[in-house]
Amino acid sequence: MQASGMSMKPLSGKELEYIVDCISNEDLLLKQAAATAASQVHQEVNHLLNSFIQTHQQHIHTLTNAISQHANMAPTQPQQG
Amino acid sequence: MHQSSFMPEEDMLYTILADLKRTSREYTTAVTEASCPVVRQMFTDLTNSTLKLQGDLYYLMDQLNMYSASSPVLKQEINKQLQQNQQNMQKTQQFLQQKQGQQHGMDNHSNTYASFQAQHNQQDHHGHSYM
Numbered sequence: 221m222q223a224s225g226m227s228m229k230p231l232s233g234k235e236l237e238y239i240v241d242c243i244s245n246e247d248l249l250l251k252q253a254a255a256t257a258a259s260q261v262h263q264e265v266n267h268l269l270n271s272f273i274q275t276h277q278q279h280i281h282t283l284t285n286a287i288s289q290h291a292n293m294a295p296t297q298p299q300q301g
Numbered sequence: 302m303h304q305s306s307f308m309p310e311e312d313m314l315y316t317i318l319a320d321l322k323r324t325s326r327e328y329t330t331a332v333t334e335a336s337c338p339v340v341r342q343m344f345t346d347l348t349n350s351t352l353k354l355q356g357d358l359y360y361l362m363d364q365l366n367m368y369s370a371s372s373p374v375l376k377q378e379i380n381k382q383l384q385q386n387q388q389n390m391q392k393t394q395q396f397l398q399q400k401q402g403q404q405h406g407m408d409n410h411s412n413t414y415a416s417f418q419a420q421h422n423q424q425d426h427h428g429h430s431y432m
Contacts, residue, residue, distance in 0.1 A: 230337070235331075235337060252316065252320065265314065275354060286343055
């Protein structure tokens with residue numbers, strides 16, 4: 221999901237926390253969608269929730285990739301400021 | 302009406318809807334807090350994607366009569382708000398002109414932005430805004 225022409229900056233502590241929190245949110249939404257789709261629901265609800273499961277999986281993949289991409293440029297010693 | 306083994310379908314969908322709303326808000330906050338442009342763009346895309354999920358679920362629940370939106374507001378209330386907004390905009394316009402006048406007293410530039418804003422606001426009053 222890296223936009224062309226954008227330069228990557230090292231990840232701040234705050235950004236990492238947001239990414240990790242967002243992965244938790246996506247994980248919860250994924251489980252909720254799966255549990256609800258597995259119970260007796262309207263057919264159109266079932267279809268929608270199954271598409272949600274795929275989207276949440278993509279979101280988790282995107283967020284996890286963002287952490288990996290930034291790992292290479294992260295400093296190994298604490299920085300000032 | 303279908304019944305689920307764990308909780309009524311309606312309640313489970315409402316819980317998902319509420320969590321999608323919360324997650325959208327958290328993504329929006331993350332956009333505003335991001336310093337890396339790549340991370341900001343990622344959070345922006347995830348905000349839009351999550352808002353789409355929330356909208357899709359809401360419309361389906363609405364179709365299935367599982368969600369009751371609040372009742373329509375009365376015309377009088379809309380007109381009252383429009384009137385108040387118009388008065389407020391006039392005050393803001395005066396403030397803007399005053400401040401821009403002060404600026405231009407210093408740099409002698411023409412007041413193009415204020416006249417553009419005035420035209421734009423006038424169009425809004427007669428145009429398609431407030432729909």
